[in-house]
Amino acid sequence: MIRLTALSPPGRAQLFGLVALCVVLTLAVSLGAVSISPGQLLFAPLSRLGLTELSALTPAQEAVLWAIRLPRALLAVGVGGALGLAGALMQGLTRNPLADPGLLGVSSGAALGGAAATVLGGAWSQIGLPVAAIFGGLIVWAVVMAAARRDGAAPISTLLLCGVAVSALASSGTGLLLFIASDEQLRSLTFWTLGSLSGASWSRACLVLGALAVGLGLTARAARSLNALLLGEAEAAQLGVPVEALKLGLTVLVAVLVGLSVAFSGFIGFIGLVVPPLARLFVGADQRRVLPMSVVLGAGLLTVADLVARTCVAPAELPVGVLTALLGGPFFLYRLRAASPEV
Amino acid sequence: MLTVTNLGVSVRGRALVRGVSFGLAPGELLAVCGPNGAGKSTLLKLISGERRPTTGEIVLFDRALTAWRPRELAQRRAVVPQTSPCDFPFCAWEVVMLGRTPHPSSARDRDIALDALDAVGASHLAERLLPQLSGGERQRVALARAFAQLHGVQGPGLLLLDEPTAALDLQHQESVLSLLRRRCDERGDAVLIILHDLNLAGAWADRVLLMMEGQTLADAPPEEAFTPALIHRAYGVTVRTLRHPDTGRALARARPRGHPNPNSDTSRPTLTPPPKP
Numbered sequence: 001m002i003r004l005t006a007l008s009p010p011g012r013a014q015l016f017g018l019v020a021l022c023v024v025l026t027l028a029v030s031l032g033a034v035s036i037s038p039g040q041l042l043f044a045p046l047s048r049l050g051l052t053e054l055s056a057l058t059p060a061q062e063a064v065l066w067a068i069r070l071p072r073a074l075l076a077v078g079v080g081g082a083l084g085l086a087g088a089l090m091q092g093l094t095r096n097p098l099a100d101p102g103l104l105g106v107s108s109g110a111a112l113g114g115a116a117a118t119v120l121g122g123a124w125s126q127i128g129l130p131v132a133a134i135f136g137g138l139i140v141w142a143v144v145m146a147a148a149r150r151d152g153a154a155p156i157s158t159l160l161l162c163g164v165a166v167s168a169l170a171s172s173g174t175g176l177l178l179f180i181a182s183d184e185q186l187r188s189l190t191f192w193t194l195g196s197l198s199g200a201s202w203s204r205a206c207l208v209l210g211a212l213a214v215g216l217g218l219t220a221r222a223a224r225s226l227n228a229l230l231l232g233e234a235e236a237a238q239l240g241v242p243v244e245a246l247k248l249g250l251t252v253l254v255a256v257l258v259g260l261s262v263a264f265s266g267f268i269g270f271i272g273l274v275v276p277p278l279a280r281l282f283v284g285a286d287q288r289r290v291l292p293m294s295v296v297l298g299a300g301l302l303t304v305a306d307l308v309a310r311t312c313v314a315p316a317e318l319p320v321g322v323l324t325a326l327l328g329g330p331f332f333l334y335r336l337r338a339a340s341p342e343v
Numbered sequence: 344m345l346t347v348t349n350l351g352v353s354v355r356g357r358a359l360v361r362g363v364s365f366g367l368a369p370g371e372l373l374a375v376c377g378p379n380g381a382g383k384s385t386l387l388k389l390i391s392g393e394r395r396p397t398t399g400e401i402v403l404f405d406r407a408l409t410a411w412r413p414r415e416l417a418q419r420r421a422v423v424p425q426t427s428p429c430d431f432p433f434c435a436w437e438v439v440m441l442g443r444t445p446h447p448s449s450a451r452d453r454d455i456a457l458d459a460l461d462a463v464g465a466s467h468l469a470e471r472l473l474p475q476l477s478g479g480e481r482q483r484v485a486l487a488r489a490f491a492q493l494h495g496v497q498g499p500g501l502l503l504l505d506e507p508t509a510a511l512d513l514q515h516q517e518s519v520l521s522l523l524r525r526r527c528d529e530r531g532d533a534v535l536i537i538l539h540d541l542n543l544a545g546a547w548a549d550r551v552l553l554m555m556e557g558q559t560l561a562d563a564p565p566e567e568a569f570t571p572a573l574i575h576r577a578y579g580v581t582v583r584t585l586r587h588p589d590t591g592r593a594l595a596r597a598r599p600r601g602h603p604n605p606n607s608d609t610s611r612p613t614l615t616p617p618p619k620p
Contacts, residue, residue: 097430228444230431234393235424239492240417240445285431285473 010283017296024300028073028307034064072200076306077299078208079265082257084298087272100273101258104163108170109140110262111192115177134259195266195321197306204264223288268321270328350399359385360557369499369531374544377554383537391422417445421489425505435484436469442491455494459487478510499531506537520547
């Protein structure tokens with residue numbers, strides 16, 4: 001009998017990740033032009049309910065906390081988590097550790113859908129935005145998967161090239177929409193090309209977090225099948241996994257996660273690329289642990305990035321998408337060299 | 344437990360497999376041999392359900408392959424592919440545990456996985472990461488996964504293997520085949536195995552399916568399938584077939600130890616190219 005020492009560290013890593021996320025979240029809510037101490041934060045919900053007068057917030061703090069900081073931090077958690085989960089699922093689907101919603105064009109497709117809703121949607125543009133973004137992402141992802149696959153596997157070079165081609169198509173569509181957009185629409189569209197969490201609201205944060213929770217729940221139920229899928233499609237089928245249904249479900253889930261993220265925060269790249277390999281480093285390849293860990297790491301990473309983006313050049317604000325690209329670009333180049341010497 | 348009738352598949356008008364029929368009984372070890380491109384792997388993919396045949400029928404455990412629910416079939420039939428490229432950092436024991444996917448998950452799964460690794464002599468690899476394993480080590484892990492998959496099945500199971508010995512050294516080739524032989528003899532499992540090494544097939548198989556250009560050239564015990572004439576037709580190589588001597592001479596391969604077949608000493612053929620003139 002062999003002692004399995006590999007079993008406990010993943011649990012510790014997950015716990016550590018959660019604690020780190022809480023710390024980061026606290027920082028994100030307390031730091032800024034109006035600072036709120038952690039102690040005040042602790043009692044803020046109670047005083048809001050009128051249960052205590054302890055460490056009451058000033059009206060300014062109260063407004064900043066509930067209307068600005070909290071929804072924004074929660075949106076960062078939701079979008080970061082959704083992108084991390086989407087990246088991990090895409091990497092599992094393609095059996096390729098370099099897949100990412102941004103690199104493979106899904107985000108571009110979602111941005112095209114969102115832009116179309118903004119420019120052409122008229123009165124429906126608010127509701128149409130997330131829906132159109134989801135469909136845009138879904139169409140692009142389906143096209144890339146269909147175009148890049150040979151015999152059930154998608155070689156990295158083909159996959160990336162398909163992503164580039166489809167991204168270019170989607171971007172040209174978005175460009176066309178920019179061309180016909182009005183000045184006001186143009187300003188709101190610019191935010192897609194850069195990516196920012198400044199459009200946060202409670203409803204948006206709740207929608208993304210809700211989708212993320214549903215996604216995590218569904219994938220947790222299918223985790224054994226997802227693991228078998230990492231071995232290969234033929235292998236998974238021979239292990240009794242309903243491969244086609246699983247792929248369809250994953251494709252839709254990825255499109256929903258990416259579509260909502262893009263609709264509410266624009267094009268934030270590389271989270272889905274950077275986070276899953278990091279998660280695997282901590283907890284191994286088992287999707288039952290990789291998926292939650294990717295959510296936690298993605299949420300933490302984007303929260304930190306957004307905190308830096310809005311404080312480092314205060315009172316101005318950097319687009320957070322610029323920051324994640326700054327971080328993710330070199331990482332991608334490194335992974336590309338390490339993963340495939342032939343590329 | 345496996346009946347294949349008039350099986351055929353063509354791609355763009357070219358027949359990869361044509362009119363192949365054979366049966367496999369419980370406890371039988373069938374070696375599929377033939378030159379490259381003879382359609383051996385395609386045949387295995389047809390039987391495992393990875394490809395759909397254009398003609399013919401496959402019946403597994405008295406039920407047509409198409410009538411099986413994938414999960415139910417996976418509880419009784421395991422497939423070991425030729426190569427399994429997987430770049431995700433699974434530990435070897437985790438891969439073996441994936442063999443339990445078709446079964447309800449249980450607390451014993453890990454013990455089953457570790458036992459299976461032990462059976463293929465790879466328990467020392469349990470905690471090694473898959474991408475760091477050599478080709479031969481991966482093949483043994485894949486075999487352990489198949490064993491874990493068939494653990495605890497009711498009645499005999501069916502194992503389909505595509506050249507599981509290709510990357511193995513002599514010792515492990517022998518041990519893998521003796522393991523499979525034992526499963527046939529003790530549990531009544533049926534094994535269909537693609538082998539390139541005719542000596543291995545000759546030493547261990549009950550029957551040989553010799554294939555050429557997608558068709559069956561012979562379906563017979565090794566001593567009848569590996570005649571110089573048939574080998575020449577299949578491979579275009581002239582060989583002499585020798586009987587395995589008791590004393591383990593230089594050109595003979597290792598004699599199967601503990602083999603229950605009483606004929607094994609004398610009737611198993613061994614092949615060697617003739618001396619150059």
